[in-house]
Amino acid sequence: MARMxxxxxxxxxxxxxxxxxxxxxxxLLLSALHLAAPHMRGTCVEVMNAxxxxxxxxIESLRWETGLNVRATLRAPEDxxxxxxxxxxxxxxxxxxxPLAQAAAAGVPxxxxxxxxxxxxxxxxxxxxxxxHDPGFLxxxxxxxxxxxxxxA
Amino acid sequence: xxxxxxxxxxLPDSVHTARWMRMVHGxxxxxxxxxxxxxxAPELGxxxxxxxxxxxxxxxxxAIGVWAAQPEGPEFAADDLPAPIxxxxxxxxxxxxxxxxxxxxxxxxxxxxxxxxxxGYACLVAHARLDGDAPPWLLSNWGSDIFLYHRLAEHRxxxxxxxxRIDAALNECERDVPLLRGLxxxxxxxxxxxxxxxxxxxxxxxxxxxAPPSGRRLILVKGYHGWAGRALHALSxxxxxxxxxxxxxxxxxxxxxxxxxxxxxxxxxxxxxxGAEPWMPNHAAALARMGAAxxxxxxxxxxxxGTTLLEAMALGAFPIVSESCCALEWLExxxxxxxxxxxxxAGLAKAIARAAAEDALVDxxxxxxxxxxxxxxxxGANGGRAKAAYREVIAAAPGRSAA
Numbered sequence: 396m397a398r399m400x401x402x403x404x405x406x407x408x409x410x411x412x413x414x415x416x417x418x419x420x421x422x423l424l425l426s427a428l429h430l431a432a433p434h435m436r437g438t439c440v441e442v443m444n445a446x447x448x449x450x451x452x453x454i455e456s457l458r459w460e461t462g463l464n465v466r467a468t469l470r471a472p473e474d475x476x477x478x479x480x481x482x483x484x485x486x487x488x489x490x491x492x493x494p495l496a497q498a499a500a501a502g503v504p505x506x507x508x509x510x511x512x513x514x515x516x517x518x519x520x521x522x523x524x525x526x527x528h529d530p531g532f533l534x535x536x537x538x539x540x541x542x543x544x545x546x547x548a
Numbered sequence: 549x550x551x552x553x554x555x556x557x558x559l560p561d562s563v564h565t566a567r568w569m570r571m572v573h574g575x576x577x578x579x580x581x582x583x584x585x586x587x588x589a590p591e592l593g594x595x596x597x598x599x600x601x602x603x604x605x606x607x608x609x610x611a612i613g614v615w616a617a618q619p620e621g622p623e624f625a626a627d628d629l630p631a632p633i634x635x636x637x638x639x640x641x642x643x644x645x646x647x648x649x650x651x652x653x654x655x656x657x658x659x660x661x662x663x664x665x666x667x668g669y670a671c672l673v674a675h676a677r678l679d680g681d682a683p684p685w686l687l688s689n690w691g692s693d694i695f696l697y698h699r700l701a702e703h704r705x706x707x708x709x710x711x712x713r714i715d716a717a718l719n720e721c722e723r724d725v726p727l728l729r730g731l732x733x734x735x736x737x738x739x740x741x742x743x744x745x746x747x748x749x750x751x752x753x754x755x756x757x758x759a760p761p762s763g764r765r766l767i768l769v770k771g772y773h774g775w776a777g778r779a780l781h782a783l784s785x786x787x788x789x790x791x792x793x794x795x796x797x798x799x800x801x802x803x804x805x806x807x808x809x810x811x812x813x814x815x816x817x818x819x820x821x822x823g824a825e826p827w828m829p830n831h832a833a834a835l836a837r838m839g840a841a842x843x844x845x846x847x848x849x850x851x852x853x854g855t856t857l858l859e860a861m862a863l864g865a866f867p868i869v870s871e872s873c874c875a876l877e878w879l880e881x882x883x884x885x886x887x888x889x890x891x892x893x894a895g896l897a898k899a900i901a902r903a904a905a906e907d908a909l910v911d912x913x914x915x916x917x918x919x920x921x922x923x924x925x926x927x928g929a930n931g932g933r934a935k936a937a938y939r940e941v942i943a944a945a946p947g948r949s950a951a
Contacts, residue, residue: 415780417806422773423781426891448634449775452700456849459699487813510784511813528784529894 406437406464407541410475410503412484413445413454413467418492420485420510421445423530425453427483431534432461438541440465441475443494472497479503481540485527488513506536553577553604553613553654554938555683557647557671558662559584560614564690564744564855565662566591569612571745571931572938576657577604579613581650583666585640588614601654615650623649627673630702632665633775641666644673651678657942660686662743664693665703668710675713684715684945686937690743691720691852692776694727695872707731716941720852721874736944738937740877742853745934746927752862753839761864761914762907764842765796767900768865770856771803771824772848778870779807781893782847783814788897790818792904796842799825801856834859841865842910843903848872849890858925861885861917866903866910868896878920884913 411428415421421444428440442454445467458465468475472494476482482498483506484490490507498505508527509516526533553576558565560582566589569578579598582588588595596607597616607613622645626638635641647670651659659674659682661667668687675682687710697703711733718738719725725737769786773779779800786798800811803824811822828834838844844860844867851873860867861878867885869875881887886899903910924930 417809420780422778423784423893426778426781426893429891452633452696452775453849455701456696456699487810510810511817525788528787529897530781530891531894 405478406439407480408439408441408478409435409537409541410441410443410468410479410482412482412486412493413442413450414484414492415447415450418487418489419444420487420527421450422453423528424483424485424533425450425457427530427533427537428463428465429457429461430531431537432457432463434538435463435541438464438480441468441470441479442466443468443470443472443475473501476503477501480542481506481537483507483533483537485510485533487511489516504540506533506540508533551576552657553579554658554660555579555581555615555647555650555654555656556660556662557581557583557642557667558660559586559666560588560592561586562663563589563591565589566593567747567927568662568743568745568934571927572934573612575935576938577607577613579604579615579650579654579656581615581642581647583642583663583670598654604654615646617649617653619643619646620649621645627670629669629673629706630665633700635665642670644670644675644677647671647674648677651683652681656683658686658938659683660688660938662688663690664707664710665697668693669706672706672710672713682713682948684941684948685713686941687714687717688743689717689719689724689728689852691854691873692850694719694724694731695721695852696776696850698727698731704731715945716937718937722877723874736941738940739933741930741933742855742858742925744855746925746930748928749862749922749926752921753835755864755914755918758839758864761842761866761910764840764864766837766841767793767796767798767904768825768838768841768844768860769798769800770844770846770848771800771807773804773807776848776850778847778849778890779803780810781890782845782896783807783810785845785847785893785896785900786820786822787814787818788894789901789904790814790820792901793820796821796904798822801825802827835863838865839863843868843900845896845900846870846873847888847890847896853878858921862921862925864910864914864918866913867917868899868903878924879913879917884916884920 413421508523510527596611598613599617661671711731716736844865870890
């Protein structure tokens with residue numbers, strides 16, 4: 396299994412939010428990873444909030460189908476975010492429940508499309524409106540943040 | 549009814565269990581060992597409690613036996629096997645010791661497990677306990693039992709152990725044949741047929757009695773979201789296709805609270821007529837609803853050949869389903885239905901928009917899909933095949949008798 400990188404020279408590491416609920420769309424985000432996987436050789440993916448059995452099964456199925464180096468993590472945001480290339484979540488209406496402050500403190504870029512954003516959603520939310528519902532579009536956006544890699548064989 | 553019985557270990561509350569058992573009833577005494585503590589499906593019809601061989605001898609001919617002996621000793625401890633994804637009540641799962649005991653008491657001709665992670669796993673434990681006294685074991689693989697579970701390391705080990713012990717297998721989908729071989733099974737794999745067996749196609753509403761699909765404005769969406777279903781993906785597709793759906797009514801079947809919530813958000817954001825549809829206990833009413841649908845949309849990462857899909861095909865609702873089921877073994881994509889990757893929500897949205905707009909497409913598919921269902925889901929024909937399968941598996945193991 397490829398090492399989960401945490402610093403310069405390591406494989407790029409993506410941290411994603413796996414919560415699938417009335418405020419998160421973790422399973423939709425996993426679909427974006429399915430689509431992006433062929434272009435993510437060498438990238439490690441850590442999935443936070445992945446305790447629910449359907450998410451665990453979806454992660455294992457994703458790994459089986461695509462060979463992507465993806466694991467659930469129990470690490471707290473302040474431990475898992477530093478050194479990550481990107482933090483991704485699909486949220487519903489608002490993003491207050493996400494560790495965006497920790498990501499900012501760690502200098503980690505974030506990609507957080509919102510489904511059905513509230514009127515006081517952050518600027519730029521509308522630009523990601525399609526990414527909140529279209530895993531293909533989200534996959535393209537994620538890949539822009541990662542170093543160019545050779546596709547999986 | 550005299551003669552040695554066939555033991556069926558299966559979900560007691562499943563309409564598939566009930567339809568199958570009624571379909572094969574009549575040639576052998578049948579005894580159901582419930583795989584969980586759920587209530588018996590009313591479609592089972594007349595049942596008869598069985599605790600001893602003597603109960604079978606006085607069981608009425610029209611009854612299906614149900615194992616009803618009180619648990620003893622080793623039957624109280626749960627089997628040390630992984631439970632199905634998200635299944636919390638391990639205490640409700642039938643023990644292998646219970647199956648083994650029923651086998652020893654009733655000396656069946658055949659042990660048939662329908663569904664793997666509950667019934668099949670219990671039969672695995674029973675088989676090991678019975679050792680050389682086990683009867684022939686026919687494994688029915690429903691839907692996701694192998695297609696999804698063989699990817700999960702903990703379950704794969706169990707599936708491999710099962711593959712080493714079963715005598716024959718019956719799948720819903722031909723696509724599962726290489727998967728079963730990959731698990732190490734080199735025995736007889738019977739021709740695939742739906743888990744439910746079949747229905748009386750003569751009682752399905754005739755297409756001629758229904759509005760043509762092009763005249764229908766109802767869109768039905770399967771609302772399961774969880775370990776296999778991806779209803780929220782389907783609703784995202786509905787959201788993306790919203791401009792094409794303004795003249796339609798969209799109803800989501802069996803929607804959980806989070807799915808209902810998303811439907812409500814779409815209604816508010818997109819101005820669509822979309823909402824949750826209640827479960828209909830009356831099957832005729834549910835069929836009438838399907839017969840009023842222009843299309844049926846289902847999204848998930850794993851499935852077999854679902855009853856909802858077959859009913860849609862029978863009643864003119866244009867099927868739009870995920871490639872993770874085996875719809876392509878029943879219909880031609882792009883002509884009789886759309887089959888889309890469950891991860892390609894944009895593709896699903898395009899498919900929904902096309903089916904909403906292309907009258908000729910949905911009208912032309914309806915009679916072809918109906919003909920397919922009449923040929924392959926007919927209870928008479930499939931019942932004959934199922935009984936032939938039973939005879940074949942029994943005959944292939946002469947002298948194999950339970951203790």
